[in-house]
Amino acid sequence: MKYKLLLSVLALGVSASTFAAQRYITNDLFIYMHSGPGNNYRIVGTVNAGEAVNELEYDSDSQFAHIHIIDSGKDGWIEADKLSNTVSLDAQLKQNQTQLQQTQQQLKQLKAETQQTEQSKSETIDQLQQQLSTEKQQTTQLHQQLSTIMAENKKLSSQLSSIQENVQMQWLLRGGMVAGAGLILGLIIPYLPRRKKHKEERWM
Template identity: 40%
Template sequence: MKLIITLLSIFSLSAIAPVQAAERYIDDNLFIYIHSGPSTQFRIMGSVNAGTPVDVKQWDKEAGFAQIEDDRGRVGWVDANYISETPPALTQLPLVQQELEETKQVLAEIEQSNNQVLLDKAHTIEEQGVQITNLIAEKDLLTQEIDTLKLSNETLQTRLNNQSEDVQMQWLIRGGAVLGAGIFLGLIIPFLPRRRKKDPHWT
């Protein structure tokens, strides 16, 4: 009988294993009760709110309880199912909301910056479009002026050619007239009567 009691005691002691102190958190329940021993049959010492950081002293795997020390310095046993290594969502929610707001702010700034860049590009494209339109209009105007100058040049060249032909014709006519007059005089002069000289022997 004593042997059985000794074996049960050893087994109970091995089931309650001390652990190195580590910070854990009470899970998402609103609160859990702290008991004086590793069971709900032990006296309730108080309660711990969700998200409270606690130090785990030891685990009773058989009973499913953990001995903890809360932020008020109380040492007692709680249901191990409500012990978590990460902060519960209830306590992380404000941080997540803050990060969400910061992310929204950054995205809004990026969007505003992108909109400004797009607006500047659109304005630049519009200005370039106006400049291109003006350059095309100037090119068309210069083309018209060049065509007008070409036409005027051709007209002047035609007049100059006509004047040159007129001058040549006038010179030809004048030369022909002079030549005709010379020929006429050459033909007429021999037939003109000459004055006879007085004979000195005549008295």
């Protein structure tokens, strides 16, 4: 019985790792990874925006996903809504730029091929120029979206720094109040009236 149970557990583990789905982190600044499915679990690291990960399992109760970072090999739990089936805008922009360069190269090659008829060349060049114009518009849109996201990330970083400074200031103020109270007590105690001893007077 125990042997069959062990085989079942091993089979489930192999199945989970085999069917791990590749996902991408959304365009946030960074995301904390936890040791379990929830924000109450210990933070074990961070994962940056746009990184490719494997989704190992999903917890429907907490809506957290167990991920494995492909590049670093680390794993942890993050909120499932931070995962995307598509690559980040930054990666899309690079891919679009590569396609743009390839289209430009094809356009140059077609212009250099004088063996084709002028009509065929003209039609092909028009199609490529239209495709080139469309890809330029897509590249411009991706640039704008990426700039907006970078501005939002910068704002979030500034807010995080401000919060950390406020926390440090509160600790300093509390420490100063405790030290001040100790100093005042140290100055007052020597001047407090001492209790007189009446034992010797009774024997007299």
